[in-house]
Amino acid sequence: MDSATLKSRLEAVLFASDEPLRMDRLLAIFEVEREQLRLVLQELTVDYAQESRGILLQEIAGGFQLRTRPEYAPWVLKLKSSRRTRLSKAATETLAIIAYRQPVTRAEIEYLRGVESGGLVRLLMEKQLIKVVGKKDAPGKPSLYGTTKYFLEYFGLKDLSGLPNLQEFTAPDDAALSLEMDFDN
Amino acid sequence: MNAASGYAIKLDSFEGPLDLLLHLVVQHEMDIYDIPIAKITEQYLFYLEQMEAQNIDVASEFLLMAATLIHIKSKMLLPVPPIESSDDLDIDPRVELVHRLLEYQRYKDGAQQLDEYPQLERDVFARPENAESDMAESTLAPDVTGEVGLFELVQALRGVLERVVEPPYHEVYVTDLTVAEAGQKLRALLDGREHMPFNECFSDLPRRLEIVVMFIAVLECVKLQRCKIVQLNPQGMIYIYPVHTQNCSSDCTSQEE
Numbered sequence: 001m002d003s004a005t006l007k008s009r010l011e012a013v014l015f016a017s018d019e020p021l022r023m024d025r026l027l028a029i030f031e032v033e034r035e036q037l038r039l040v041l042q043e044l045t046v047d048y049a050q051e052s053r054g055i056l057l058q059e060i061a062g063g064f065q066l067r068t069r070p071e072y073a074p075w076v077l078k079l080k081s082s083r084r085t086r087l088s089k090a091a092t093e094t095l096a097i098i099a100y101r102q103p104v105t106r107a108e109i110e111y112l113r114g115v116e117s118g119g120l121v122r123l124l125m126e127k128q129l130i131k132v133v134g135k136k137d138a139p140g141k142p143s144l145y146g147t148t149k150y151f152l153e154y155f156g157l158k159d160l161s162g163l164p165n166l167q168e169f170t171a172p173d174d175a176a177l178s179l180e181m182d183f184d185n
Numbered sequence: 186m187n188a189a190s191g192y193a194i195k196l197d198s199f200e201g202p203l204d205l206l207l208h209l210v211v212q213h214e215m216d217i218y219d220i221p222i223a224k225i226t227e228q229y230l231f232y233l234e235q236m237e238a239q240n241i242d243v244a245s246e247f248l249l250m251a252a253t254l255i256h257i258k259s260k261m262l263l264p265v266p267p268i269e270s271s272d273d274l275d276i277d278p279r280v281e282l283v284h285r286l287l288e289y290q291r292y293k294d295g296a297q298q299l300d301e302y303p304q305l306e307r308d309v310f311a312r313p314e315n316a317e318s319d320m321a322e323s324t325l326a327p328d329v330t331g332e333v334g335l336f337e338l339v340q341a342l343r344g345v346l347e348r349v350v351e352p353p354y355h356e357v358y359v360t361d362l363t364v365a366e367a368g369q370k371l372r373a374l375l376d377g378r379e380h381m382p383f384n385e386c387f388s389d390l391p392r393r394l395e396i397v398v399m400f401i402a403v404l405e406c407v408k409l410q411r412c413k414i415v416q417l418n419p420q421g422m423i424y425i426y427p428v429h430t431q432n433c434s435s436d437c438t439s440q441e442e
Contacts, residue, residue, distance in 0.1 A: 018312045070308040084307050087300070090200050096296035112288055115201035115246045125336055155302045156309060164298035166291045 001032055006040045014044075020063025020153065061152035062159065094120040095129060099151070099163055103133045103144035121145065129154060202250030203289040205232060210286070217286060220279055222261060226254040257282060314421050333416040333423055341423050342400055345387045349396065362395050367402035375412065375427040383414070383423035 001009075013029060014021065026037055041064060045057045048066075055066050068076050077084060087095065094117050097109050109117050124130045133146035152159065199205040209228045210217055230251060236243050260278040303309045371386055386403060387396050403425065406412045413426045 015312075018314050065311055067305075068310045070303040073308045073310075076310045080310075086304070086307055089296070089300075092300050093200060093293060093296040096299050097292045099299075100292065100295060112285070112292060113201055114203035114250065114285070114289065115244070126340075128334075128336075131334065153311075154305045155299065156305065157302075164295055164302075166295050 001030070001036075003036065003040050003043070006030060006032060006036065007044055010037075010040055010044060014057065014064060014066050017065070020060045020065040022063040026064070058156060059158045060156055061149050065153075067156070091120050091123060095124055095147075095151075098124070098130050098145050099147050099160070100166060102146035103136075104146075105136050105138075105142040105144055107142060109145075201244075202247050203286060204293070205229065205247070206250070206282075207286055207290055207293075217283060220283065222254060222258045222279065226251070226258060229254060253282065333414045337416055337423065338414065341383050342396075345384055345396055346393060349391070349393050351393070358392070358394075360392065360394050360398070362390075362398050364398055364402050364405060367395075367399045368405060371399070371402055371406060371425075372411075372427075375425065378427070380415070380424040380426045383425055386425065 009030065010026070013026070023034070023037070026041075027034060030037065041057075047053075048055060048057045053069070054072055055068050058065055058067055060067075073084075093113065094109060097112050098104055101108065101112075106118060106121055109121065121130070125132075128148055129151045130145050131148050132143045134144045135141040136144050147160070151157075152162075155162075157163065199208065206225065206229065209215075209225055209232075210220065213224065213228065215221060215225065233243055233247055233251060236247075257278045305311065374386055375381055386399055390396050390399055403412070403414070407414055411428055413428060414423060415426055416423045
């Protein structure tokens with residue numbers, strides 16, 4: 001199959017799919033060499049990346065998916081006659097803690113946030129952004145929470161390494177602090 | 186609200202005591218590694234007083250933090266006992282609080298950045314889930330492992346129950362549908378089919394009670410490994426797949442009677 005043909009067929013399949021398509025799935029559909037498919041995917045990505053296009057081809061949650069460009073959200077929202085929904089600040093904060101610290105218990109989340117977070121954890125479960133990934137081997141066997149595949153889709157991430165980098169703070173360790181104390185005295 | 190005093194202070198809302206403390210540290214340009222505990226405690230308590238003055242319920246977490254601050258302050262006032270193991274000796278009582286504040290700041294920043302990412306159904310859109318996805322037919326063998334979560338199942342049941350129109354009066358009725366019968370009905374529905382949408386088993390059951398009985402029958406069937414409940418995508422359709430086994434006795438639920 002020449003690359004031009006593959007590109008058109010690939011576009012058709014991506015257009016029709018309602019979920020990110022994994023490489024393996026695409027290989028099974030087209031029965032071509034991985035390398036050829038990879039190149040064509042790359043070409044198609046570049047094609048869509050041009051300013052004049054309304055959609056993008058993105059690598060999401062280990063697969064490939066066509067998505068509308070963020071700047072055209074207002075028009076798509078009119079089509080869907082829905083309002084923008086967004087996670088509250090508290091919910092995003094809780095979600096961020098779970099995403100960076102997973103697997104994490106509710107008690108740990110609450111310690112980090114300094115507030116009761118049970119309701120938010122439940123909300124995030126209902127939205128399927130997080131799930132129970134296990135039980136901690138501690139008294140009471142508390143549930144451990146982690147993010148879902150849908151979390152990656154929700155934020156358009158290829159994998160968890162795509163999370164924003166957390167700022168590192170210098171020397172919050174005890175040694176530095178006690179040194180300062182000495183000077184104060 | 187505060188008509189008597191003639192003015193009302195507009196209070197920013199904070200996610201919790203840590204959020205408030207961070208705000209105070211920044212506002213008063215304090216060095217986070219050397220927080221003047223007396224000053225921050227004073228500011229903190231002032232803020233809580235403002236909250237109370239405006240009839241805002243002060244959450245217990247805020248009070249707990251106030252107690253912690255005072256505890257730290259009192260620890261710092263006490264003379265350090267002279268002979269101790271040298272490790273414990275010079276631990277600043279503020280260390281834990283500073284740790285927590287810095288950790289909290291990191292996640293707060295992370296959350297802020299995350300919030301700016303284009304989000305699905307808010308900033309970007311993809312093809313929505315096909316309700317009756319054709320892909321389910323072609324690509325799924327009965328050994329699919331799209332396990333359905335408890336929440337999704339409960340939500341699906343809630344969806345079914347919401348469609349029941351309850352009469353405005355209370356009717357006492359007798360239903361003779363047993364779980365065993367519902368199980369048989371379920372098997373009849375599944376007979377010869379690859380799978381069935383979850384909602385379909387409730388389609389000719391008009392009453393709440395009967396729906397609940399059928400739902401129990403479905404769970405029973407899963408427990409006896411005669412069928413599987415499968416959801417392929419989050420927010421996708423839930424399907425019931427019959428499990429074909431060799432020596433499948435005709436009535437599975439009667440043994441449960």
